[in-house]
Amino acid sequence: MSRGLWMVAAVVLVLGCAAANASIVLAGQVYDDNAFVDEIIAIHGSWTNPAAVIGPNIMSYAQNNPPDAEAYLLVGFADNSIVNGAGPDFVLHEAGGTLPGEGEPAKITINGVTNTYPTVYSGVGGTHRAYIDLGDFGVAPGGRVAAVQLWGLYSGLSGTEFMAIGALNNGEPIPAPGAMWLVGVGLCVLRGSRRLTKA
Ligand SMILES: [Ca+2]
Ligand SMILES: [Ca+2]
Ligand SMILES: [Ca+2]
Structure with missing residues (x-):
């Protein structure tokens, strides 16, 4: 997985997940x-x-x-x-x-x-x-x-x-439709890049 893809996936997942503190x-x-x-x-x-x-x-x-x-x-x-x-x-x-x-x-x-x-x-x-x-x-x-x-x-x-x-x-948090979309994109990026790594 390229470094750029990891960065995108990480940022998207951080945006989609909240931290208590x-x-x-x-x-x-x-x-x-x-x-x-x-x-x-x-x-x-x-x-x-x-x-x-x-x-x-x-x-x-x-x-x-x-x-x-x-x-x-x-x-x-x-x-x-x-x-x-x-x-x-x-x-x-x-x-x-x-x-x-x-x-x-x-x-x-x-x-x-x-x-x-x-x-x-x-x-x-x-x-x-x-x-x-x-x-x-x-x-x-x-x-x-x-x-x-x-x-x-x-x-x-x-x-x-x-x-x-x-x-x-x-x-x-109760995910808003927008947040759900971000999490979905993050998961798709991760899955897609794993597939690329295997190939
Ligand atoms: Ca008052
Ligand atoms: Ca709050
Ligand atoms: Ca109560």
Whole structure:
């Protein structure tokens, strides 16, 4: 097998396979460093700083503005998934004051099921949070989820301030069609080049 073919096969396989790794602490909660939202799949309504919900950042937040009960963000996990394991499966971090009761509730839809959770003061900075179980959304034990819909629900003066979402039961990614294609190409390149080596 030529060196060039090995390089192509290796790069394609690395792109198609995710690695789990070190850990990150966010407001006292420990996560795998890939546990967080990777992308915004869809935006409905007007949002301030929607990309703030991506990654382990709790210094900024995504917020529906002006408030609209029909507005939502559909966020996705690309290098991981959330698994329905024991207990709560992910944490939603919301900006609030530094006192209990100053956080907004979070309205979430997964697999067509909608639930609303109060957020509780984390004890760190102005951050509140909710610990959420995929079982609440009808996900079977061991089932994986790669997308979460966040509603611009508001109470009083402002909308929910979505800072970050991290998987506690962090799973392997659910391959997107594009990723499946890359893995397929990688395997084909390997198989083809093996055949060439034999000939
Ligand atoms: Ca991720
Ligand atoms: Ca669970
Ligand atoms: Ca808030």
